[in-house]
Amino acid sequence: MVNLDEKNMDFEALAREALNNDDLFSELKEGVLSKNNNVRQNSFKALQFLSEEDPEFLYPEWDLFQEMLHSSNNFHKYIAIYILASLTSVDKDKRFEEIFDDYYGILAGDKAMTASHVALNSSVIAHNKPELQSRIVDTLMRIDEIHQGKQKELIKAYAIEALGKIYPEAEDKELIENFIKSQVDSKSPKTRNMAQCFLERCD
Numbered sequence: 001m002v003n004l005d006e007k008n009m010d011f012e013a014l015a016r017e018a019l020n021n022d023d024l025f026s027e028l029k030e031g032v033l034s035k036n037n038n039v040r041q042n043s044f045k046a047l048q049f050l051s052e053e054d055p056e057f058l059y060p061e062w063d064l065f066q067e068m069l070h071s072s073n074n075f076h077k078y079i080a081i082y083i084l085a086s087l088t089s090v091d092k093d094k095r096f097e098e099i100f101d102d103y104y105g106i107l108a109g110d111k112a113m114t115a116s117h118v119a120l121n122s123s124v125i126a127h128n129k130p131e132l133q134s135r136i137v138d139t140l141m142r143i144d145e146i147h148q149g150k151q152k153e154l155i156k157a158y159a160i161e162a163l164g165k166i167y168p169e170a171e172d173k174e175l176i177e178n179f180i181k182s183q184v185d186s187k188s189p190k191t192r193n194m195a196q197c198f199l200e201r202c203d
Contacts, residue, residue: 002027004027004028004034004042005036005038005042006038006042007038009042009045011049012049014028014042015046015050018050019054027043029061029064030043032044032047033076040079047079048082048083048086051082051083051086051087055086055090056090058083058087059090062084062091062095065079065080065083065084066080066084066099069081069084069103074111074113077106078114081114081117082117082121084096084103085121088125088128096125096129097132100132100135104139107139107146108146108147108148112151112154115149116154117158119140119143119158119159120158120161120162121162122136122159123163123164126162133170134171137163137170137176141179143155153186153187153191154188154190156183156188156191157188157191157193157194160180160191160194163180164194164201167198177199180195180198
């Protein structure tokens with residue numbers, strides 16, 4: 001029995017053990033729903049590692065994370081945002097396409113904590129699903145229009161970071177450049193810095 005309440009656990013070792021230990025894998029899946037911060041964080045890190053290193057193994061659990069995406073608990077949403085993004089690399093059933101509006105509905109919500117990470121993970125999804133790239137880019141560039149919270153300017157920093165990673169593969173390079181240029185005078189210092197960094201690297 002592993003004590004998931006320990007601090008600074010070796011989550012990579014935990015993840016690798018879970019590949020061959022059904023009981024531990026079940027504990028991790030229960031752990032991401034725990035109210036205990038250490039248990040939840042250790043479980044999340046291990047499952048996130050699996051979603052990146054062995055997504056085929058975790059893909060059958062898609063329903064768990066899809067359900068977490070709809071949770072009223074923002075910690076649960078945060079976990080789902082990351083793991084579902086990683087699992088798009090093996091999403092042969094096009095399940096992400098079915099929840100695209102739900103996933104990006106979080107960006108259109110009013111919580112900066114979750115909206116910012118939807119923006120950030122967009123580069124992963126666009127890379128894994130190039131057929132969705134234009135739709136994702138368009139959504140990120142409409143943050144002013146769609147986000148309902150007070151921290152739109154800050155969330156744009158995460159959007160710029162994602163757009164910068166999408167840019168080399170993008171069909172809409174000019175649109176991305178124009179959007180990022182328009183952010184150099186943002187009220188958010190983080191967003192101004194991200195925009196300037198992108199422009200200096202690309203010019």
